[in-house]
Amino acid sequence: MFGLLLLLCLPPALGAVDFSDYENGYQVRxxxxxxxxxxxxxxxxxxxxxxxxxxxxxxxxxxxxxxxGIDNIVVRNQTQRVSFWFIVTSPENPAQTVEKETVEKAxxxxxxxxxxxxxxxxxxxxFLGIPPTLAAPISPATPPWLIVFGVVIGLVCAGIVALLxxxxxxxxxxxKAKQLPEEEDPAKGTDKGxxxxxxxxxxxxxxxxxxxxxxx
Amino acid sequence: MTxxxxxxxxxxxxxxxxxxxxxxxxxKWDNKVQYLLTCIGFAVGLGxxxxxxxxxxxxxxxxxLIPYLIALVFEGLPLxxxxxxxxxxxxxxxxxxxxxxxxxxxxxxxxxxxxxxLVGVYYNTILAWVLWYFFHSFQxxxxxxxxxxxxxxxxxxxxxxxxxxxxxxWYRQTLNVTSNIETNGSLQWWLVLCLATAWCIVYICFIxxxxxxxxxxxITATFPxxxxxxxxxxxxxxxxxxxxxxxxxxxxxxxxxxxxxxxxAATQIFFSLSLxxxxxxxxxxxxxxxxxxxxxTLLVGCINSATSIYASISIFxxxxxxxxxxxNSCVQSNILALTNTFDIEDxxxxxxxxxxxxxxxxxxxHAKVSSLNLTECKLQTFLDESVSGTGLAFIVFxxxxxxxxxxxxxxxxxFIMLFSLGLSSMFGNMEGVLAPLNDLKVLPKWLPSELISxxxxxxxxxxxxxxxxxxxxxxxxxxxxxxxxxSLLLIAFFEIIGVVMFRGMKxxxxxxxxxxxRRPNLFWRVCWMGISPVLLLVIFVAYIVVxxxxxxxxxxxxxxxxxxxxxxxxxxxxxxxxxxxxxVAIPVAPIPxxxxxxxxxxxxxxxxxxxxxxxxxxxxxxxxxxxx
Numbered sequence: 001m002f003g004l005l006l007l008l009c010l011p012p013a014l015g016a017v018d019f020s021d022y023e024n025g026y027q028v029r030x031x032x033x034x035x036x037x038x039x040x041x042x043x044x045x046x047x048x049x050x051x052x053x054x055x056x057x058x059x060x061x062x063x064x065x066x067x068x069g070i071d072n073i074v075v076r077n078q079t080q081r082v083s084f085w086f087i088v089t090s091p092e093n094p095a096q097t098v099e100k101e102t103v104e105k106a107x108x109x110x111x112x113x114x115x116x117x118x119x120x121x122x123x124x125x126x127f128l129g130i131p132p133t134l135a136a137p138i139s140p141a142t143p144p145w146l147i148v149f150g151v152v153i154g155l156v157c158a159g160i161v162a163l164l165x166x167x168x169x170x171x172x173x174x175x176k177a178k179q180l181p182e183e184e185d186p187a188k189g190t191d192k193g194x195x196x197x198x199x200x201x202x203x204x205x206x207x208x209x210x211x212x213x214x215x216x
Numbered sequence: 217m218t219x220x221x222x223x224x225x226x227x228x229x230x231x232x233x234x235x236x237x238x239x240x241x242x243x244k245w246d247n248k249v250q251y252l253l254t255c256i257g258f259a260v261g262l263g264x265x266x267x268x269x270x271x272x273x274x275x276x277x278x279x280x281l282i283p284y285l286i287a288l289v290f291e292g293l294p295l296x297x298x299x300x301x302x303x304x305x306x307x308x309x310x311x312x313x314x315x316x317x318x319x320x321x322x323x324x325x326x327x328x329x330x331x332x333x334l335v336g337v338y339y340n341t342i343l344a345w346v347l348w349y350f351f352h353s354f355q356x357x358x359x360x361x362x363x364x365x366x367x368x369x370x371x372x373x374x375x376x377x378x379x380x381x382x383x384x385x386w387y388r389q390t391l392n393v394t395s396n397i398e399t400n401g402s403l404q405w406w407l408v409l410c411l412a413t414a415w416c417i418v419y420i421c422f423i424x425x426x427x428x429x430x431x432x433x434x435i436t437a438t439f440p441x442x443x444x445x446x447x448x449x450x451x452x453x454x455x456x457x458x459x460x461x462x463x464x465x466x467x468x469x470x471x472x473x474x475x476x477x478x479x480x481a482a483t484q485i486f487f488s489l490s491l492x493x494x495x496x497x498x499x500x501x502x503x504x505x506x507x508x509x510x511x512x513t514l515l516v517g518c519i520n521s522a523t524s525i526y527a528s529i530s531i532f533x534x535x536x537x538x539x540x541x542x543x544n545s546c547v548q549s550n551i552l553a554l555t556n557t558f559d560i561e562d563x564x565x566x567x568x569x570x571x572x573x574x575x576x577x578x579x580x581x582h583a584k585v586s587s588l589n590l591t592e593c594k595l596q597t598f599l600d601e602s603v604s605g606t607g608l609a610f611i612v613f614x615x616x617x618x619x620x621x622x623x624x625x626x627x628x629x630x631f632i633m634l635f636s637l638g639l640s641s642m643f644g645n646m647e648g649v650l651a652p653l654n655d656l657k658v659l660p661k662w663l664p665s666e667l668i669s670x671x672x673x674x675x676x677x678x679x680x681x682x683x684x685x686x687x688x689x690x691x692x693x694x695x696x697x698x699x700x701x702x703s704l705l706l707i708a709f710f711e712i713i714g715v716v717m718f719r720g721m722k723x724x725x726x727x728x729x730x731x732x733x734r735r736p737n738l739f740w741r742v743c744w745m746g747i748s749p750v751l752l753l754v755i756f757v758a759y760i761v762v763x764x765x766x767x768x769x770x771x772x773x774x775x776x777x778x779x780x781x782x783x784x785x786x787x788x789x790x791x792x793x794x795x796x797x798x799x800v801a802i803p804v805a806p807i808p809x810x811x812x813x814x815x816x817x818x819x820x821x822x823x824x825x826x827x828x829x830x831x832x833x834x835x836x837x838x839x840x841x842x843x844x
Contacts, residue, residue, distance in 0.1 A: 029556065033563035079559035134365045134372075145351035149409060152351075156416045163423050167666055 460536015
């Protein structure tokens with residue numbers, strides 16, 4: 001109540017009030033050069049006019065009335081940064097400001113439109129105190145990593161099965177060959193001549209004739 | 217004495233059978249290149265990429281190469297030559313080889329086998345983590361580049377905001393790590409899947425022994441070099457790469473006075489060459505007898521060290537780029553803070569005039585500037601952030617990859633490279649388990665080798681499930697520090713003592729002359745008989761002393777910690793420390809146990825000494841055994 005009296009005493013058009021004390025104001029900060037580099041536009045009165053218009057648009061969308069106009073958006077303390085404070089005054093009573101929460105909700109709802117009007121993003125057009133709504137993460141039906149996993153494990157299992165079956169086939173063929181009588185074995189002959197072989201000795205294969213050198 | 221016309225006439229049925237079995241069944245390399253690539257692949261592993269660059273950086277850059285190369289020449293190469301020669305001559309796995317040299321040394325082979333098994337179990341978990349990251353590299357944007365939003369879409373997950381997205385992805389979404397080692401957590405199903413995939417891939421390469429390994433190794437041993445070159449070329453085009461390289465290679469000669477540097481160089485070369493695992497012995501046992509193993513030694517040893525140096529060039533080019541990126545964002549955040557506080561026009565303060573602006577603002581309004589708490593941005597600080605091990609691959613490098621254009625490609629390449637590096641090392645580990653098992657002849661003949669490999673892979677997978685629990689990362693660090701360290705030094709020491717004292721330098725020189733055509737020269741003999749054993753003993757003692765001086769602690773990731781995101785340093789509980797001691801003692805225990813057992817059985821059963829033991833080596837000619 002007392003606050004309202006204070007409001008009524010202050011002429012709304014006077015810029016004498018420091019808006020950082022003001023409860024329902026929001027500070028806005030733009031970083032145009034960071035966002036657009038060489039294609040950055042100059043911030044002038046027309047751009048400010050556009051800003052006020054977009055905020056009025058946001059309020060209209062939120063309250064679903066056509067009551068809000070440019071004059072309801074009051075801007076103060078513009079700096080070179082480019083940053084400034086604004087408040088939204090109520091259309092019925094220009095001396096009364098709209099609640100902070102209402103303004104916040106309105107801006108959040110139309111944030112995308114406001115950003116696009118200025119070719120900026122959430123980071124380069126900051127409303128201090130209004131955190132950007134984070135995009136809902138796109139979660140596909142199957143996580144992509146499971147797809148890659150499925151491909152890899154499928155290939156590997158197919159390879160294992162292929163190698164095992166070829167081993168089994170090879171072994172069966174080898175078994176069949178072994179069952180053929182060993183006609184080539186010359187050692188069935190009798191032991192002629194004197195052998196130096198000691199039955200209890202160990203055969204020294206260090207001197208074997210087998211030429212199984214690995215090919216270079 | 218008539219000379220038998222045809223040798224087979226003079227053989228009995230059983231001798232012929234055994235001859236056919238042993239010469240048929242010992243597999244052979246298709247060609248020399250396969251053998252060399254397999255040995256190089258076994259030696260070149262993850263440590264070359266994430267341990268050596270870290271050591272180089274921490275121990276004074278180019279200056280570290282001096283102790284490293286000295287250790288290579290006097291410790292690495294002699295031990296490598298010893299293992300390759302003894303394997304090629306005696307043509308058996310590690311258990312068979314040491315049994316042949318002396319029955320008392322049989323335990324050395326058993327110890328090698330156990331260490332190979334334990335290392336294989338945890339090493340494949342690292343490969344499972346690499347696979348997990350690989351699977352996630354096909355998304356845009358990469359999942360570790362941004363924090364996930366909370367369910368109410370009001371903000372980002374708090375744990376991620378406090379640390380970094382990369383850290384969050386590693387500790388929470390990959391490991392889901394608990395806050396200390398005593399809290400086990402549950403099995404993380406996604407890690408179990410990745411571990412099973414990793415073991416399946418290892419199995420498919422191992423399914424027919426060296427027949428399939430020899431083919432697989434053409435890719436796994438050569439691909440890392442390709443990727444390292446691609447990364448190097450790419451990194452050199454990025455800003456800041458040269459800063460990283462200059463920083464890496466600037467030598468600090470002062471650090472050479474620190475004995476720790478020499479100890480770490482010696483241990484690095486020892487573990488880097490994968491000695492004492494038994495894998496190298498097994499690989500060289502599949503060679504022909506007349507192979508020049510001296511040249512192989514020089515090739516494998518030098519290529520391993522050259523790979524380490526080449527990898528560190530690539531890695532540091534990337535890290536230099538990352539440090540520059542971090543430095544730039546630090547400066548930008550400072551600029552933004554100043555611009556916002558003083559309402560200066562946008563982009564008036566740039567990185568170039570930042571310093572002059574800061575000075576002038578400080579003069580006009582000192583209080584306001586100091587209230588901002590601006591961090592002083594120095595490139596050196598960012599370059600100094602040195603990490604090794606999994607931290608380098610999964611935290612630091614992934615962060616660098618995000619900043620590179622076309623991140624997915626670089627991420628995929630990087631993780632495939634890590635996987636091939638690890639896979640070729642796993643071949644050696646598995647061979648170090650399978651070849652001794654064949655030597656022991658405990659397995660029935662009708663079991664096909666594919667089934668034996670499958671059983672070993674399955675058992676390793678089941679044991680490795682320990683590392684997929686919430687506390688798995690802590691356990692892996694324990695295995696990494698205790699299993700793959702002290703035991704290997706001891707085994708290598710006994711290996712060299714075994715050859716020099718039990719086989720004798722004279723006989724070993726004859727072996728080498730038989731194989732290569734000339735006796736080993738003075739350098740090798742001096743190393744084997746003197747320098748290398750002494751060096752190994754010194755390293756072993758120094759290692760134990762250093763470990764004993766530091767109370768064993770571990771860094772834990774605890775979101776509730778006061779200083780989060782810094783790691784909470786916790787001491788190991790007593791039962792965990794007992795496990796550590798176990799892990800060191802159990803692989804090494806067979807050495808004294810088998811020696812004692814053989815001693816006792818020899819003393820008790822003196823009448824039966826002439827009977828050849830069941831595991832007799834058909835290639836060892838005991839006709840010239842001086843003992844009988």
